[in-house]
Each structure stands twice: as structure tokens, then as C-alpha cells.
Amino acid sequence: MLVLGIETSCDESAAAMVEDGCEMLSNVVASQVDLHRKYGGVVPEIAARAHVDQIIPVLEEAVVGEARPDLVAVTVGPGLVGSLLVGVSAAKGLSWSWGIPMVAVNHVEAHAYAPVLEGRLPQYPFLALVVSGGHTLLAEVGGLDEMEILGQTLDDALGEAYDKVARHLGLGYPGGPVIDEIAPAGDPAACAFPRPMMGSGDYNFSLSGLKTAVIRFMEDSERRDAVRPVEDIAASFQAAALEVVVRKTVRAARDCGLTDVVMGGGVACNRALRLMLGEACEEEGLRLVCPSPSLCTDNAAMIAALGYLRYQAGHRAGLDVDVYPNLKLGGVPRTVA
Ligand code: KG4
Ligand code: ZN
Numbered sequence: 272m273l274v275l276g277i278e279t280s281c282d283e284s285a286a287a288m289v290e291d292g293c294e295m296l297s298n299v300v301a302s303q304v305d306l307h308r309k310y311g312g313v314v315p316e317i318a319a320r321a322h323v324d325q326i327i328p329v330l331e332e333a334v335v336g337e338a339r340p341d342l343v344a345v346t347v348g349p350g351l352v353g354s355l356l357v358g359v360s361a362a363k364g365l366s367w368s369w370g371i372p373m374v375a376v377n378h379v380e381a382h383a384y385a386p387v388l389e390g391r392l393p394q395y396p397f398l399a400l401v402v403s404g405g406h407t408l409l410a411e412v413g414g415l416d417e418m419e420i421l422g423q424t425l426d427d428a429l430g431e432a433y434d435k436v437a438r439h440l441g442l443g444y445p446g447g448p449v450i451d452e453i454a455p456a457g458d459p460a461a462c463a464f465p466r467p468m469m470g471s472g473d474y475n476f477s478l479s480g481l482k483t484a485v486i487r488f489m490e491d492s493e494r495r496d497a498v499r500p501v502e503d504i505a506a507s508f509q510a511a512a513l514e515v516v517v518r519k520t521v522r523a524a525r526d527c528g529l530t531d532v533v534m535g536g537g538v539a540c541n542r543a544l545r546l547m548l549g550e551a552c553e554e555e556g557l558r559l560v561c562p563s564p565s566l567c568t569d570n571a572a573m574i575a576a577l578g579y580l581r582y583q584a585g586h587r588a589g590l591d592v593d594v595y596p597n598l599k600l601g602g603v604p605r606t607v608a
Contacts, residue, residue, distance in 0.1 A: 279326065279361075343371060344574050345362035349405075352596045382567075385535050420600055429476075436482055457506030458502075461506065462499060467481050518551075532557050533561070
């Protein structure tokens with residue numbers, strides 16, 4: 272079965288053709304990062320307008336040359352309402368005009384299914400760690416549409432913290448990849464940043480205090496004329512943030528008796544995180560599955576992959592399907608499933 276995936280929940284217009292839920296025939300992503308750079312973050316109105324401009328060329332590039340799809344899978348949430356509407360409207364139009372069924376997909380859940388595209392989905396139940404610009408959570412995945420949050424950020428998402436710290440360091444936007452790039456040249460022990468909620472006894476995170484600590488440290492060192500190299504600050508911030516994420520992930524897996532861990536979302540591209548979590552999982556006897564970087568960041572192939580599984584399980588979305596900016600985990604509301 273050939274599935275067309277469509278993803279427009281944030282600032283990437285994406286379409287992909289995936290055969291039988293696992294074989295990628297095309298995977299097209301048009302990033303809007305250049306449009307949002309000067310604002311230091313995603314501007315919802317600009318994002319929605321850019322999706323309108325990009326969606327048709329992206330769909331053409333993904334579909335042309337391939338056979339007509341048998342199913343269209345689309346992200347219905349969570350995300351920016353104006354952005355979601357563009358993808359869902361396109362999916363409805365194609366579903367109606369081609370006479371093919373449509374299935375609704377939760378964007379955050381799809382991140383946990385991206386490894387399917389590389390033939391590497393672990394057995395249920397598994398632990399999912401989703402770390403992106405909009406989400407930071409640990410969830411137990413007991414089966415399709417059975418994703419229960421164990422812990423999540425109480426304030427900033429991990430990618431958001433990376434981007435905000437990078438902005439204060441003058442590293443541009445998005446800053447996550449830049450911090451990843453320069454941190455190995457710095458000393459992770461140079462600045463003693465806090466490890467927020469490390470001993471909280473739960474699996475939640477709080478990253479805004481760490482971001483503030485970094486900003487205060489910079490202001491303070493400027494006042495004292497003792498400015499540290501930017502690489503040291505980046506490395507120290509990263510060490511603090513990742514230590515909490517890695518420790519809590521391993522603890523959640525151990526406490527819940529889960530042996531397989533899947534990591535996804537844009538920050539899962541981070542080399543230090545992949546290394547640290549890989550080593551921690553190995554020490555604990557856990558299997559870590561993390562897709563290639565291009566499948567960690569937002570893409571439509573993961574939407575097609577999860578859409579295929581949901582279709583096989585009997586889910587369908589009608590032409591009255593809505594968008595759900597605050598969609599929770601656990602599939603999509605029954606009214607559209
Ligand atoms: O999953 P994604 O593409 O979009 C959202 O759903 O948010 O994630 C984007 C986020 C941004 O905050 C970006 O800075 C971060 O992922 N990111 C990274 C890296 N690559 C992307 N953060 C740290 N290291 C990276 N290599
Ligand atoms: Zn995402």
C-alpha cells in the first residue's frame with residue numbers, strides 16, 4: 272500500500288511517499304528556517320503563510336514520478352493552528368479528488384515511530400523519549416495509540432532551551448545544531464550550572480531555570496570582566512541539560528521494566544546526547560533505537576509510517592476532520608479516528 276504523508280505542524284512543509292509503512296520512496300522537507308531566523312523563533316502567522324506557498328511544490332516533488340497513493344496520512348496536531356490547517360486542507364483535497372481514504376496522525380507519536388522507516392521498531396512496550404523544539408517528554412508506548420506520558424517538561428522544551436541559550440551566546444537561530452557543533456571544543460566542567468529536577472523523584476523536566484542560570488552567568492562574568500569562551504559555556508550548558516535527560520530516561524526505563532528505548536525529535540540529532548544516552552543504555556542493558564538525523568527532525572515519512580499502522584488497525588478520518596493544536600498523546604480523538 273502506497274501512503275502519502277503530509278506534515279505542516281510547525282515550520283517545515285513536508286510530504287513523503289512510503290510503501291507499506293516502511294519503504295521511503297520520497298521524503299521532501301521545505302524548511303522555513305530562513306524566514307524565522309531574524310525573529311529568533313517561529314512566528315505562527317509567517318509559518319502559516321509560508322506553508323500555503325510551499326505545500327503544492329512540496330507535494331508535487333514528493334508525488335510526481337510515483338504511482339498514485341492508496342492512502343493519505345496527515346498530521347492533525349499538536350502544532351500551530353494555521354500551519355496544521357494548510358496540511359489538513361491539502362490532505363482533504365487529495366483524499367476527495369483521488370477518492371482515497373485519509374488517516375489522522377499525532378505528530379509527537381509519529382516521532383516515536385520514525386525508526387520503522389529504517390526497519391528498527393522495537394517491540395511493545397517501549398520507552399519513547401521525544402526531544403524537540405516544541406516537546407520534551409518520556410512516554411511508555413504499550414501499543415498503537417497507547418502512549419502514556421511518564422514525564423514531561425514543565426516549562427521550556429529541550430530544543431527551545433538550546434535555541435534560547437544559543438541566542439544569548441550570539442550563535443544565531445536555530446542554535447541547537449550550533450551548540451552541538453562548538454561544544455566539543457569547550458570544557459563541560461568550566462561553568463557549574465544546575466541540574467534542575469535531577470532529584471525530583473519523578474520523570475519531569477524543567478529547563479527554563481537552567482537557561483536563566485546560563486544568562487545570569489554570562490551577565491555576571493561580563494560585569495566582572497571575566498568572560499569565558501563561548502565554547503565553554505555551550506559545553507557546560509549542554510552537559511547540565513543532557514545529564515538530567517539521560518539520567519531520567521534510564522531511570523524511567525528501569526522503574527517501568529522497559530528494555531527498549533526509542534529517541535526522536537530534532538534534539539535527537541545531537542551527537543553528545545546520542546553518545547551519552549547510548550553509553551547509559553548500554554550500561555543498564557537497555558536497547559536504544561534512534562533514527563538517522565534526517566528522520567529525527569520533522570518529516571512526513573514518519574507521518575506516513577504511523578498513518579499506515581493506524582489504517583491497518585481500522586482508523587479512518589472523514590472530510591470533516593479537524594485540527595487539534597493541543598492534541599494529547601494516545602492517538603487522535605475518536606470523532607476523527
Ligand atoms: O523536531 P524538530 O525538527 O521540530 C519540532 O517539532 O520542534 O526540532 C527542532 C529543534 C530545534 O530547537 C533545534 O535547535 C533542535 O531541534 N536541534 C538540535 C540539533 N538539531 C536540531 N538541538 C541540539 N543539537 C542538534 N544537533
Ligand atoms: Zn517534531
